[in-house]
Amino acid sequence: MFANETPDENLVRQVKAGNEEAFARLMNRWHGRIYNYAFRYSNRKVFAQEVVQQTFIQVYQKIDQLEDVRRFLPWLYRIAANCCHSEGRSNRNRNALVSVVEELPEVIADSTPGDLYEKAERKSVVRAVLQEIPENQREVIILKEYEGLKFREIAAALGESENTVKSRLYYGLEAMRKQIIKRKLKEELYHGS
């Protein structure tokens, strides 16, 4: 960490004391990670944006409930996970309002169309496979594999024991492997390669 970088716990203390600038800094520091988490959870950008917004609204509203400021990170992910669950439920009822435009791929400068297609294809397969894994296993995979949280942090974020988290991760990875095999079989069936 940079010498002049304020640790999370100090920022949290300042937010608790009513410092809005500290909250902005905290949000600035973590919104990208929460977006990542929500995006992988749902594979939808608008969903992820909504979760980021809801998460930080709740962080602001509930910061006084966080007793141990050193446990900010798992607490933040816990809120984000809950927002993902509730947003997932409400989204199922609002599918008609979702625009198809939001799912268009990003255009990256200096990439050839071939590169873009290949990259998008590879990423979309991984993300699609992730969506086929049961929710409680999927969130553990995201938190460990992509967010790089420690097992005890994931356990705190999800309110489960460490062994449960490890066990879910095992089954999640197994489910992922089965999905890959299933897709490969389908490809062979349709394309004969």
Place this chain on the structure above:
Amino acid sequence: MDHKVKLIEYLYGEMDREELKTFEQLLSSNEQLRAELASLQAARKFAASDHDVVPTGLVQIMPTKNGASAPSPWRSKWMAIAASLLVLMVAGKLLDVRVVAEEGQFAIQYGEVSMTDGKDVRVIVQEELEREHKYLETKLASLTQQIEKQLGARVENGGNDKGLEDQLAAYSNQISALKTDLRNDQLARYNTLLEQLHQDQRDHSTELMQGMVRYVEAQRQQDLELINQGFENLSMAVQLGENYTQFVNQPLQKF
């Protein structure tokens, strides 16, 4: 304990030395366990092939040099840049901002580290530092050889050689100038990048907030349209109902 839990701990390198030793023994004698481990590793590898998610905040900062160039006096400058990149990467880990190599260029990216065809920027920088290290070693060996040669000449001259002392003083000046240059390069580069990083974070944050506002507004508009549509449908249904009532009532009124 459940072997699944153990496999996961092994897979993510979260075993202490004793546990690791016991588990590796078990692994070497259990084919089924090895097969399970291989499956999990394959799934992890597959998951790792998608590491660049966050679409915003990609900023180009400098071009990469293609191929390994021959050592030159400017190598120290490259070393300073590489060191700055390393500092940024360590700091970036905490700022949630990372330096990545993408499309033949270095870039700062928010969120996940982007992998470029399996070659991480950390590996690129590491390789460059190793090459730099080797170059400096060769240079040092050559300087040592020269000094030894001249020391030998000094002994032959009876230990009195003004030329050698001048030469040593020149070397010493050269080394301290190189060190100053390196330090200044590093500091300047580091400060520029840091400033750029902060600015980009501010822009990114503003952009995100604006995006949120736009999204909420769009959602509100869509909801409104849906409600209006609902009202229109309802009034059409009412009108239809009225027409139908009239249609039924007309013949009845004759009686």
